[in-house]
Amino acid sequence: MHVTSKDGTRIAYDKVGTGPTLIVVNGALATRAGGAELAQLLAPNFTVYSYDRRGRGDSGDNKPYSVKREIEDLEAVIDAAGGSALVYGKSSGAALALEATSSLGGKVKKLAIYEAPYSEAEGAAREWRAFRSSLDATLAAGRRADAVAQFMKFVGAPDEAIAKMKASPAWPQMEAMAPTLAYDNAVLGDDRAVPVARAAKIKAVTLVMDGSASQEAMPFMRPTADKIAKAIPKAQRRTVEGQAHDVSAKALAPILARFFGEGG
Structure with a gap:
């Protein structure tokens, strides 16, 4: 299935389950297939929409890119699902969902986010600007494989892990999505700081999560989640025990089912 965004971009989505509408927004280098297990686990209680963000999977990618257009993509899926979700x-994807909820008002009834990767650690803004500049140059040169490797290195993947990824069947699809890494960077902003002012505008009840196992590799995730939760007026805060950034669908599904099911 697909819906057409405001700028004419076709956005592909899957729909499964019955009950209140729940839309899953994936992160970097992910297609809607990446949310399939979570969607199936939530399907008994929710109608789950998983979509390909622009430039990924079966979705189009009209230029120029802007965060506003990605918000319009999510809004188009919400409208196709009945107008609120x-x-x-x-x-x-958590950062994009936060931005969208801030600007779409009552269209987002409740919001849950897991490890939006803002960072205000010492030196993080400087490293972020250098990474963005370098990645943009790599993409401009058409070196997609190098761009994916660059991103993986930036987020902490060791060389051996990157080599294994390059040898995996998933690598060609990751290469195809390489230009969207610049889109993710744009969503996180010029300095990757927590967007406190926009978070403060969110009226939806929000669950802000991080994983306890992220502390070693990504110690900034905990203070980031704390700051986001403090900024959003109706926020709940939770650390998911035993989970790292690549959170297990089985661990997450019951938490989301409980949160989204509260109060109808």
């Missing part, structure tokens, strides 16, 4: 976002 529960929204869950992970990683850069």
Whole structure:
């Protein structure tokens, strides 16, 4: 299935389950297939929409890119689903979901986010600007494989892990999505700081999560989640025990089902 966004971009989505509408917003280098297990686990209680963000999977990618257009993509899916929805976002998808909820008002009834990767650690803004500049140059040169490797290195993947990814069947699809890494960077902003002013505008009840196992590799995730939760007026805060950035669908599904099911 697909819906057409305001700028004419076709956005592909899958729909499964019965009950209140819940939309899943994925992170970097992910297609809607990445949310399939979570969607199936939530399907007994929710009508789950998983969609390909622009430039990924079966969705189009009209230029120029802007965060506003990505918000319009999510709004188009919400409208196709009946005009309002529960929204869950992970990683850069969490940042996009936060931005969308801030600007779409009552269209997002409840929001849950897992490890939006803002960072205000010492030196993080400087490293972020250098990474963005370098990635943009790599993409401009058409070196998609190098761009994916660059991103993986930036987020902490060791060389051996990157080598294994390059040898995996998933690598060609990751290469195809490489240009969207710049989109994720744009969503996180110029300095990757927590967007406190926009978070403060969110009226939806919001669940802000991080994983206890992220502390070692990504110690900034905990203070980031704390700051987001403090900024959103109706926020709940939770650390998911034993989970890292690549959170297990089995661990997450009951938490989301409980949160989104509260109060109808």
